[in-house]
Amino acid sequence: MTVTSDEEVKKAGTQPNSSTLWNRIVDGEKDCALGADAAHGYQAPDAMGQCDHRLDPKGEVAGKKIGAQGTAPITVMYLDGQKSKKFSSSPTRWATLMPTTYNADTLGIRPDLIGRPIEHWHELLNPEFKGKASILNIPSIGIMDAAMVVESMGEYTFPDKGNMTKKEIDLTINILIEAKKAGQFRALWNEFNQSVNLMASGEVVIQSMWSPAVTKVRSMGIPCIYQPLKEGARAWGAGMAFPRTLKGRKLDAAYEFVNWYTSGWAGAFLFRQGYYSGVMDTAKQHMESYEWDYWMLGKAATQDIKGPDGSVMEKAGKIRDGGSFDARMGAVACWNAVMDENRYMVKKWNEFVAA
Template identity: 35%
Template sequence: MGTEITALPEIQTRAAADLGIEIEFDCLDFLNAQRRAAVDPASYDVYDQCFHNLDIVWFWHAIQPIDVTRIGVWDEVSSLTKAGRITPHGSIGEGDAPVTRLYVQPDRSLGSRPSQWISMLPTVHNVDSFVYRRDLIGDEIPTSWAALLNPKWRGRVALVDEPAIGVFDALLAVQASRALSFKAIGQLSTAEIDALLALLSRKRDAGHFYGWWKTAAEAADWMAEGHTWIQSAWSPVTTHLRRRGIPVEEAVPREGYRAWHGGLCLSAMLSDRMRDVAYEYLNWWLGGYAGAIVARQGYYMSVLDPVRAHLRPAEWRYWYEGAPATESLPAPDGTTIVAQGAVRSGGSYWQRAGSIAVWNTTMDEHNYLARRWARLTGRREAD
């Protein structure tokens, strides 16, 4: 069970063939995946989501610790995951950096002190910003998160409707525009949440936001149809748009990126042979093929060398090294999305991952934030 981030048919088909097992992908949106993962661990074997979604499912004892001695390439997992930064001088970023909840501690809490047991096998990750239609916004190239609040694009702005993600795009924009300041954007107080949501509500009521999108396809449709000119985006949004020939650009904000890190968890209900099969699936994910597939929509993997072996040299140089594409490059489904000569915004993996402002985060006051966010976006509050 997971989300559209990695529930790709190319991965499902290849994993089933390589492992000789039947695999069913149950693809849900972020909130429903997290909710079911926590309350119904019997409904899935492997839970595929993100580190910032861990607290709830771990609290409910819905997932079990993973033994790293059963992960063949554990020693090769990136320092971005294990240490919190990709280089000694890279920023660790505020909020839920994966390392802060990676290792299972003796008291069964999650923390950064290494142990034999981990909460989630780190896999896919990326750094996100926002995208814009260069043909619609004019000659000005947005270089700051503050662009999302620029009144010149009133009515043409959208954010993602997920309180542990979209709120940070809003936070970075508000902070960059100096409309408000926060003690720590990864851990807001209720008073800071009230101030932020009051500001966003005023912008909403003034018609600044076109809306809040729930899926990458919806975000791409809004931008392709010209409803939005600048908005929150994930790599699949860019993939959708480029596949349709829409001139979209990814911003490189000077304040840094909003980062996220996905992974695989084992249901607490797994045991015996089914648990062995699940470990085979986890190891398969780090074998390179899955990493190559997700690289073609702009994502990185926690173990690099196997991915490189499954990409053409031109793909590796473009997606990881930040070099110009020496040939046209495909999306996961084989359609061309990168033209020869194109350069990925933000540079190499190490440059991009070294400029993280904040990670997707579930704050201590997340429930309060989620209720306030639901009122902002008009979404019915979950029980």
């Protein structure tokens, strides 16, 4: 059974002891970050230098200030102390999560079927692509993609796309409903394989997309671009949370697993999907130099680039969509978040789905 990130976050918040470790999406301080908060059932893991996420504590990438709307991981990554309920503005020993991966998301397109440049988020609702567009059906993420579209259309500028008011939610959902009733969307996708199939079949030519789905489509020999857009990207982060009930040998085993996960092999696998590893240096040790140059530095590939399954997803001479880490993460406009009005937002999102 496929479980969406929203469902995983909900279960992690309400049933923390149903798993030894929770791979949690960093989607808002109320739902994921207070590792020492007994109400959330988590303890603060000892980071011990593992938080090599390349995001400056000042919220900068390569000296450039990046978007902080929503919940930027650096603002909720650390606690003042092991049992503290307060976030630290600078790195400490105690983390809210053990960081695993993060990325900057954008729209995926079929350039061969579109036949012209795509530069803006509002193209998702362009009537030119009526019946050929799709948006992901995960409310907390889909609403932020929609907000990027709304701003790109010039309809409204959000003070914080990651924490909308009810009026802002209404505005955004009404625009989506109007587009849906006009036949804009071929489908709404809930999980990875749906997005791959929609794009690979050509049923959809522009949609919300995740990096591994783009990698999968390209490894099938089908043109697919993870399109950089002028308004920037929607970013996210993920990490592993430790339930408070972990003690003794179980706690030791949890740390052993995290130590393995951050030792490099998993990080290299994530890179080959198009993600960034939460611990860069060890991932680099498990990658060929030409792979690191392509995925991290944005250099032209000197050899064919292969996906995690070993199939060729990019030919030698090509450059990664969006370029280097500094270019891609430097273009972040906002971060995934759980809004104060999350329940209202989900209710309105369901109205959009049913429209």
